[in-house]
Amino acid sequence: MAATRACLVALVVALTFLFMEGRVTAEPTSAGSLVQRRREMGSLLRRLNKPPIASIQSPDGDVIDCVHISKQPAFDHPLLKNHTIQMRPSYNPRGMHHDSNITTHAITQIWHQNGTCPENTIPIRRTKEEDLLRASSIRRFGKKMPRSIPHLNPTNDTDTPNILRGHQHAVASAQYDKCYGTKSTFNLWKPWIARGNDFSLTQFWITGGSYNGNNLNTIEAGWQVYPNLYSDSNTRLFIYWTRDAYQSTGCYNLLCSGFIQTSNQITIGGSISPMSTYGGTQYDIDILVWKDQAGGNWWLQVGGDYVGYWPSSIFSYLADSASTIMWGGEVFSPDAGQTSTHMGSGHFPNEGFGKASHIKNIQVVDSSNCLNPTSDVGFITEQNNCYNVQSDTYGDWGTYIYYGGPGNNHNCP
Known part of the structure; x- marks a missing residue:
């Protein structure tokens, strides 16, 4: 007692x-x-933290549990109870763009300093009690708020503008009859976060459906800084998915069932390093998501590693194809319009390379499983004096955007 x-x-x-x-x-x-x-x-906690075969204490404070691949959270999903794991995609997209004149820098995850997970296991960041204590509700832990994505159909969507819901974006958007994935190279930064429940991220959104009827499907991947979710200000690799416009399905990383991981090298939600510096060395990471047309699964590749896949069975619209893809940055703050949380490097696009954050080599997978550059993009911003975006096409960079900003300044709001 x-x-x-x-x-x-x-x-x-x-x-x-x-x-x-x-x-x-x-x-x-x-x-x-x-x-x-x-x-x-x-x-x-018992549902999220599967019994590990081994555990690794990361220098950043994370505990990485090496869980047998067949015991991962994905298989709690009712549609995946009898699923047979596909260890590799059947086909890679053709026409992958490579930088021939730019020196690449190795990107690592911090936990690698203290060990690796054995074969037939996957690394999962352990969820701790203090993580749940920071959450506004247990039921919504690891989930985005409904309607947090930029407006896909502004003429048909009369809901409250994103800025009034706490979100600001600086993104490029392209629409298609049907498309099957995207690849891009993300510039890595550690944006300053003004308060603990703000976040800043850079990602792409692969979407189908719409908010009408709450049938929006998304697949999302990129990097983020989110102290309230992770308890620190490290830059972390993340994924997200939903099939009902963020109402009840989907979540960050592996915090709900759905995404099936196959790699024992990459921790989704794990810290990545090193980071770019203003006017100094720049670091990038390649992320590719595409629909394997042989099996129908949406595969995630980070750098040269196949990380895993979203089975087509967990989606409705994305079981077939996507219709809109977006690339860029997002900031959330209860003080949206007045927050000083940075997006990207915290500098505006007009400052250019090494100062503004960029996403380059933006490509889209077509019905022939070929990667093609996209150039016909529109822009979505809520307040371009706070955060902005611009696009161009050039040489080894292919189609690229500069995006971001400092948030609150003498011109914002």
Whole structure:
């Protein structure tokens, strides 16, 4: 009984601190509700943290669990109970663009300094109790808020503008009858975050469907800095997916069932390094997602590693193809329009290479499984004096964008 009281006191103190910091919403604080929350947390932790074969303590504070490939969270999905793992894609896209005149720099994940996961396992970042305590709700842990993507059909979407929901974007967008993936090279930065529940990310969105009827499907990949999710300001590789416009399906990384990982080298949600510096050395990472037309799965490749795939069965529109792809940056803050959280490098596109953040070699996979440059893009920004984007095509860079900004400044808002 004494131990139970001690746990409750500790939980009350932790929740009070987080509430004062503005990191949780007001929830009942009775002893009964705290016990219920504690039970929900324990149940979720047991579901997320599968029994590992080995564990690696990362220098950045993460614990990386090496979980047998057949025991990963994906197989909690009811549609994947009898799924047979596809270890490699059947075909790679043709026409992959390579920089012939630009020196590449090796990108690593920080946990690699202390070990590797054995064959037939996958590395999973362990979810800790303190991660759940930072969440506004257990039910929404690891999920984006509904309608957080840029407007896909502005003339038909009369909902509240994104900026009023806390999101700002600087993205390039292209629409197609049908497309089957994208590849791009992301410039790596560590943007400054103004407050703990702000985030800044760079990604691409592969989408089908729309908000009408909540049938938007997305596949997303890139890098982000998100202290409230990860407890630090490290730049981390991330993925996301949804099939119902972020209402209930999908989540970040492996925090819900769906994405099937095959690589024992890459931790989704793990820190990556090194980072670019203003006016100094620039570091990039290649990310490719494409639909393997033989099996129908959407494969993720990071650098030279096949990381895993989203089975087509978890989608509706994306079970066939995508219709819109976007590339660029996003900032979330409850103070959107006034936040000083940086996007990209924190500098505007007109500053150019080494100062503004870029995404280059932007290509799209067509119905013949060929990668082609895209040039006919439109731009989406909420306040271009806060964050902006511009595009061009040039030599080894192919189609590229510069994007980003400092947020609040004398011209913003």
